[in-house]
Amino acid sequence: MAEEDGVRRRDFINIAAVSAAGVAGVGVVVPLVSQMSASADVLAASSTEVDISAIEPGQAIKAVFRKQPVFVRNLTPTEIKEANAVDISSLRDPQTLAERTKEGKENWLITMGVCTHLGCVPLGAGEGENRGEFGGYFCPCHGSSYDTAARIRKGPAPKNLEVPEYEFTSDTVVKIG
Amino acid sequence: MARILSILVGLFFTVALAWAFVNGAYIQITEPTGPTAEHEFHLHPKDVHFASDGPFGKFDNQQLQRGFQVYKEVCAACHSLEYVAFRDLAQLGYTDAEVKAIAAGFSVPGVDPNTGESTMVPGTPTDYFPKPFANDVAARAANNNAVPPDLSLIAKARHNGPAYVYSLLTGYRDQPAELVKEFPGSKTPPGLHYNPYFANLNLAMPPPLTTDGQVEYSDGTKATVDQMAKDVSAFLVWTAEPKLEKRKQTGWAVLGFLLFATILGYMSYRSIWADKKH
Amino acid sequence: MSFPWANEYKPSHPFMKWMDEKLPLPRLVYNSVGGGYPVPRNLNYFWNFGFLALICLTIQIVTGIVMAMHYAANTAVAFETIEHTVRDVNWGWLFRYAHANGASAFFVVIYIHIFRGFYYGSYKAPREMVWLLGVVIFLLMMATAFMGYVLPWGQMSFWGAKVITGLFGAIPLVGEPLQQWLLGGFAPDNAALNRFFSLHYLLPFVIVGVVVLHIWALHIPGSSNPTGVEVKTESDTVPFYPYYIAKDGWAVGAFAILFAAAVFFFPNSLGHPDNYIPANPMSTPAHIVPEWYFWPFYAILRAFTQNFFFIPAKLMGVLAMFGAILVWFFLPWLDKSPVRSGSYRPTYKKFFWFGLIPAMAVLFYCGGAPAEEPFVMLSQIAALYYFAHFLIILPIVSAIEKPLPLPYSITESVLGHDEGAQLRAAHGATEAVHSDATPAT
Numbered sequence: 001m002a003e004e005d006g007v008r009r010r011d012f013i014n015i016a017a018v019s020a021a022g023v024a025g026v027g028v029v030v031p032l033v034s035q036m037s038a039s040a041d042v043l044a045a046s047s048t049e050v051d052i053s054a055i056e057p058g059q060a061i062k063a064v065f066r067k068q069p070v071f072v073r074n075l076t077p078t079e080i081k082e083a084n085a086v087d088i089s090s091l092r093d094p095q096t097l098a099e100r101t102k103e104g105k106e107n108w109l110i111t112m113g114v115c116t117h118l119g120c121v122p123l124g125a126g127e128g129e130n131r132g133e134f135g136g137y138f139c140p141c142h143g144s145s146y147d148t149a150a151r152i153r154k155g156p157a158p159k160n161l162e163v164p165e166y167e168f169t170s171d172t173v174v175k176i177g
Numbered sequence: 178m179a180r181i182l183s184i185l186v187g188l189f190f191t192v193a194l195a196w197a198f199v200n201g202a203y204i205q206i207t208e209p210t211g212p213t214a215e216h217e218f219h220l221h222p223k224d225v226h227f228a229s230d231g232p233f234g235k236f237d238n239q240q241l242q243r244g245f246q247v248y249k250e251v252c253a254a255c256h257s258l259e260y261v262a263f264r265d266l267a268q269l270g271y272t273d274a275e276v277k278a279i280a281a282g283f284s285v286p287g288v289d290p291n292t293g294e295s296t297m298v299p300g301t302p303t304d305y306f307p308k309p310f311a312n313d314v315a316a317r318a319a320n321n322n323a324v325p326p327d328l329s330l331i332a333k334a335r336h337n338g339p340a341y342v343y344s345l346l347t348g349y350r351d352q353p354a355e356l357v358k359e360f361p362g363s364k365t366p367p368g369l370h371y372n373p374y375f376a377n378l379n380l381a382m383p384p385p386l387t388t389d390g391q392v393e394y395s396d397g398t399k400a401t402v403d404q405m406a407k408d409v410s411a412f413l414v415w416t417a418e419p420k421l422e423k424r425k426q427t428g429w430a431v432l433g434f435l436l437f438a439t440i441l442g443y444m445s446y447r448s449i450w451a452d453k454k455h
Numbered sequence: 456m457s458f459p460w461a462n463e464y465k466p467s468h469p470f471m472k473w474m475d476e477k478l479p480l481p482r483l484v485y486n487s488v489g490g491g492y493p494v495p496r497n498l499n500y501f502w503n504f505g506f507l508a509l510i511c512l513t514i515q516i517v518t519g520i521v522m523a524m525h526y527a528a529n530t531a532v533a534f535e536t537i538e539h540t541v542r543d544v545n546w547g548w549l550f551r552y553a554h555a556n557g558a559s560a561f562f563v564v565i566y567i568h569i570f571r572g573f574y575y576g577s578y579k580a581p582r583e584m585v586w587l588l589g590v591v592i593f594l595l596m597m598a599t600a601f602m603g604y605v606l607p608w609g610q611m612s613f614w615g616a617k618v619i620t621g622l623f624g625a626i627p628l629v630g631e632p633l634q635q636w637l638l639g640g641f642a643p644d645n646a647a648l649n650r651f652f653s654l655h656y657l658l659p660f661v662i663v664g665v666v667v668l669h670i671w672a673l674h675i676p677g678s679s680n681p682t683g684v685e686v687k688t689e690s691d692t693v694p695f696y697p698y699y700i701a702k703d704g705w706a707v708g709a710f711a712i713l714f715a716a717a718v719f720f721f722p723n724s725l726g727h728p729d730n731y732i733p734a735n736p737m738s739t740p741a742h743i744v745p746e747w748y749f750w751p752f753y754a755i756l757r758a759f760t761q762n763f764f765f766i767p768a769k770l771m772g773v774l775a776m777f778g779a780i781l782v783w784f785f786l787p788w789l790d791k792s793p794v795r796s797g798s799y800r801p802t803y804k805k806f807f808w809f810g811l812i813p814a815m816a817v818l819f820y821c822g823g824a825p826a827e828e829p830f831v832m833l834s835q836i837a838a839l840y841y842f843a844h845f846l847i848i849l850p851i852v853s854a855i856e857k858p859l860p861l862p863y864s865i866t867e868s869v870l871g872h873d874e875g876a877q878l879r880a881a882h883g884a885t886e887a888v889h890s891d892a893t894p895a896t
Contacts, residue, residue, distance in 0.1 A: 009448075010448040010449075010451075013441065013444045013445045013448050014445045014448070014449070016441050016445075017438070017441040017442045017444070017445035017704070018445075020434075020437065020438035020441050020442070021438065021442075021704070023434070023438070024434070024435075024438060024711075027431075027434070031545070031546035031549055031550070032517070032521065034545040034546055035521055035524070035525075035544055035545050035546050035547060035550060036524065037545060039525075039539070039543040039544045039545065039547070040264075040542070040543040040544075040545075041262070041303070041539065041543040042543075044262070044264045044302065044303050045303045051290075179788055179789070179850075180789075180791075180850040180851075180854070183785065183789050183846045183847075183850050184846060184847050184850060184851075186778075186846050187842055187843055187845070187846025187847040188847070190775055190778065190838075190839075190842040190846070191839045191842050191843050191847070192763075193759065193761075193763040193766075193771055193775075194758060194759070194835050194838055194839040194842070195835075195839060196761055196763060197758065197759055197760045197761040197763075197768070197835055198832060198835040198836065198839070200760070200761045201760055201761075201828070201831060201832050201835065202832065205828055205832070210827075210828070232720050260535070260538045260542065265542075326732070329538075330538075330731040330732075333723060333728060333731040334728050334729065334731035334732045335728050336728055338728065376741060417731075418541075418548075419542060420541070420542070420548040423548075424548060424549075424552075424719055424722070425719060425720065427549070427719060428715065428716075428718075428719025428720055429719075431715050431719060432712065432715055432716065432719070435708060435711050435712045435715055436712060438708055439705060439708030439709055439711070439712060442701075442704050442705035442707075442708045443705045443708070445701055445704070445705070446701040446702050446704065446705045449697050449698060449701040450698060450701070450702070453496060453693055453698065454496075454869055454870060455496045455497050455498075455693075455869055
């Protein structure tokens with residue numbers, strides 16, 4: 001009996017030692033994985049302030065947010081009307097214009113300039129660029145068309161252009177991120 | 178044959194070394210190298226302690242904030258802090274708003290959004306501390322032909338760095354008369370300042386901390402020269418290694434685990450070898 | 456090959472059987488570091504350092520790959536990218552310190568491994584090839600470490616690169632063009648930094664390759680042991696798994712404790728403060744020293760202060776520095792003693808403990824000290840002994856020394872008796888796989 005106990009105790013020690021080695025292995029993996037995620041300087045640079053005072057209705061600008069383009073668009077009343085006239089239930093990614101803008105600032109459509117299909121930059125923010133058949137943005141890579149609320153209407157993209165976190169710090173300055 | 182060859186090669190090297198040794202010894206005896214002023218008058222840094230010292234060391238945020246104030250009001254006029262960003266100051270206990278205000282108090286290089294020309298703009302938290310001089314030539318021109326070194330890493334870039342900075346700041350004095358007597362050629366040249374803690378005894382930096390109360394501390398600490406020197410040294414320990422505290426804390430967790438795992442490993446080794454004499 | 460009593464790999468799971476037919480990798484592992492590799496039962500802790508060296512190589516490759524993810528080999532930003540890694544990358548400080556101190560740990564381990572070989576005669580037949588490959592690994596390690604130290608582009612990086620490539624300038628006729636070719640310019644700059652980075656990334660994998668050969672060559676005669684008497688019967692050995700896996704395992708733990716203590720509490724003690732100053736080609740540090748693991752060879756380099764007949768001092772120094780390592784290649788043929796282990800060689804043992812070890816200690820010390828007296832003269836004496844030891848003393852001692860009587864077998868040295876083996880030997884059954892060296896008694 002005593003011998004059997006000895007055997008069991010020995011097995012236990014060996015299993016414990018191997019387990020400890022396993023825990024050490026997992027402990028090493030944590031920093032190894034973590035070192036590849038965004039570093040402190042990258043995270044710190046993840047907000048940007050945009051002066052919107054010079055954007056006339058119907059115009060848009062491209063700003064940079066997290067090293068990617070962000071579209072800031074001053075919608076005309078016609079464009080707002082067009083966007084509100086769409087039957088929400090017919091949309092691929094149902095959202096109203098009001099849900100995609102800030103209250104009282106419905107004319108300011110702020111979206112990422114990154115097509116939700118594979119990440120190209122859609123046309124339509126620059127003067128004279130092709131805005132596609134719905135008057136919003138058009139992605140030339142694979143033909144996704146967005147409407148005046150930057151919602152996906154046609155083409156392969158699955159979602160509307162993403163609206164980043166932002167706030168108006170004054171009437172003329174938007175802080176994105 | 179191989180043996181003879183090897184002994185011949187061995188003799189080649191050993192005789193050459195013996196020859197060099199004999200020559201060296203002869204020169205030592207005939208023309209012994211005299212002492213130099215640096216050899217005799219250079220002092221090792223004073224013994225000084227900081228909260229961050231030792232395996233359990235932690236930063237004293239109050240002191241670091243005071244040290245930062247000294248840097249900002251005294252050192253920053255000539256010394257850059259290249260690798261430190263304003264956002265890093267949050268680690269000293271400043272709030273986001275305070276960091277923003279500190280950053281805005283510095284002018285950093287930027288671009289005029291209307292003309293595209295280079296200009297100075299107020300700093301933001303993601304900016305790094307600006308350099309006081311455009312380049313080394315400008316720095317030399319303004320500082321008696323010496324470039325004030327960047328201070329971000331100074332605490333690691335000198336032997337016993339923190340104590341060195343403290344000793345240097347508090348070590349200015351008149352050149353000892355016996356030095357000039359013994360080494361008449363080593364009189365401190367005009368424009369330089371005698372400091373026995375500096376490697377060659379004479380440095381271009383005039384004493385930066387001269388009077389008590391030169392900086393007005395908001396936490397009520399009396400700003401003696403000694404206190405200011407200590408505070409700014411502590412601050413420079415932080416700039417050299419902001420992760421120092423985390424490093425030591427992680428170290429204890431890792432060591433604790435390793436000790437436990439190694440004891441298990443040793444017991445496992447003993448049990449496996451129990452029936453084998455070796 | 457292996458000993459006839461080695462356990463055979465017998466896969467039981469159908470997948471492992473299938474694998475064994477298609478690609479017998481598990482079999483290779485089993486026969487190399489598993490139950491299929493019989494190892495002398497009497498190895499002492501000096502025999503753990505081979506395994507530890509493998510651990511160090513792994514640490515260096517893993518942390519090095521991480522460092523390379525955040526580094527840029529350009530003189531304008533190299534220093535800054537390292538600071539960025541340390542300050543802003545998640546756990547970057549840990550990888551930086553682990554990689555820098557990992558190099559030191561690797562050399563500590565490898566020096567002990569090499570001196571184990573000196574003392575116990577591990578370089579002797581039938582293990583000459585193991586030894587030769589080991590010296591190649593050491594040379595590759597030195598090249599890798601040197602180039603790695605250049606990458607942060609601090610003051611010591613820059614001046615180290617300048618001084619070491621300057622050594623090649625001492626070679627007659629081709630020296631200067633060779634130095635320029637190595638650097639891709641007149642002084643270390645972008646071209647040099649980029650190629651050093653490329654090679655610093657490549658060489659560790661070359662080392663992995665040579666390590667595989669080193670271990671392969673070791674498995675042909677099997678491991679040596681502290682008595683130097685070859686394995687005779689099964690009772691002389693134990694299978695690598697579980698016996699030596701367990702012993703190496705706990706040794707790795709002990710090593711990890713020391714390594715962690717250095718990384719977390721004294722990460723800069725072995726480095727030079729000047730390397731926290733960005734490289735400045737216009738100003739030389741007061742006192743240039745290489746990393747500590749080069750000190751003995753650096754001391755030998757500096758010991759040659761006099762022209763020797765028509766050979767300039769600088770060239771003598773370079774010849775001697777490389778010669779000091781190259782002489783290790785010839786050890787198996789310089790030391791003719793049939794007895795391997797220093798424990799049974801009274802004269803050799805004295806020269807080892809009272810000659811070679813103190814000489815190395817002095818060379819270590821002087822290599823890190825400034826080039827002034829008395830350090831230069833001390834290193835001259837130590838270097839003189841160093842060369843005399845390997846090239847003069849060793850060949851002569853091995854010819855005239857009278858060794859102590861060897862134990863009949865490993866088992867006898869452990870248990871005090873080995874009737875089994877002697878009985879069988881008396882009946883003419885030779886289990887002995889290698890004929891043992893018989894001392895000249």
